[in-house]
């Protein structure tokens with residue numbers, strides 16, 4: 177018992193959802209609601225154990241607290257994981273059952289897609305709860321959140337080029353992209369359109385590789401496909417992780433030949449100390465939760481009635497946030513993650529009295545859907 181509380185230290189609430197009839201086994205973690213109700217996607221994965229699932233949801237939900245603070249949205253950090261194979265174990269009943277558990281939290285947790293789940297899945301959950309975001313526009317949602325996420329990565333790359341080379345220009349540089357899914361493919365396309373000199377890519381999905389190669393030929397950009405972990409050792413200006421987390425560790429950091437890492441993947445650092453290791457190697461690290469906040473900004477905005485223009489404007493703020501973090505890290509000797517955490521914790525402390533625990537219903541300004 178004591179051990180379990182030790183494990184969830186720092187989190188407000190962890191809910192284990194078990195429905196034997198539909199086979200649902202899920203965990204919802206609410207990390208911190210001092211800025212507002214928790215918001216974060218729901219991942220479905222065939223975790224090897226409940227411990228692995230718990231560890232993932234705890235890390236991801238903590239990341240959401242910082243992401244909300246960095247993006248300046250009045251929401252807190254939460255996330256959910258469903259234990260199961262997204263190809264085999266999904267059913268409308270399972271997703272409705274998940275929706276019922278979300279509803280039982282009475283507006284303390286809003287959720288939507290993440291890896292392994294799609295906006296279509298959540299149409300079933302939406303039948304049981306209003307606390308669902310990111311479904312298609314025809315169902316009242318704001319649609320594909322990977323569009324602003326990819327745009328945010330581009331702003332992050334521009335800010336990083338400014339820091340490294342004194343200019344925002346994406347043109348003439350080389351980039352290494354890991355993962356060409358919803359976000360990575362869009363980033364690759366924008367870089368090619370912006371005149372990138374060369375793009376190294378890797379993905380386990382051959383179709384995603386074919387698409388990017390076809391586009392490279394059409395736009396006359398040199399696209400080189402590399403296998404798996406080779407992506408860590410290519411000679412490029414910036415590495416862009418857009419697949420799984422935990423990929424920046426002792427071995428991969430040793431191999432990196434880039435000047436910076438700027439990508440969408442959540443929880444890129446295996447441990448926070450790896451931020452120090454990157455700094456010591458002279459590699460500029462853009463904290464993932466700043467760079468990949470575009471999707472969050474869109475789904476948070478959706479709860480006040482979707483407005484694409486407003487989302488784009490707020491996503492653009494990623495550029496300045498990142499430059500501020502780089503400056504703070506440079507002046508203070510902190511790593512970029514420590515500098516960024518510092519800003520977020522400051523914001524949480526200053527807002528906590530206004531958006532306090534359980535009080536979102538009382539906030540007069542915004543009509544959060546309940």
Ligand SMILES: NC(=O)C1=CN([C@@H]2O[C@H](COP(=O)(O)OP(=O)(O)OC[C@H]3O[C@@H](n4cnc5c(N)ncnc54)[C@H](O)[C@@H]3O)[C@@H](O)[C@H]2O)C=CC1
Nearest residue numbers: 321322325355356357358359379380418419440441442471
């Ligand atoms: N979609 C969004 O708006 C947001 C996504 N993120 C994060 O960004 C990352 C990418 O998200 P999406 O593009 O939406 O996911 P996705 O599932 O559409 O794409 C992931 C891609 O990575 C590839 N991949 C998987 N394992 C790989 C491996 N070992 N090596 C190379 N490629 C591999 C997959 O084949 C797929 O093409 C995830 O970490 C996600 O949590 C973060 C914030 C928002």
Ligand SMILES: O=C(O)CCC(=O)C(=O)O
Nearest residue numbers: 216217288310321471472
């Ligand atoms: O992008 C989304 O749909 C929601 C936000 C989220 O879960 C994330 O940023 O990881």
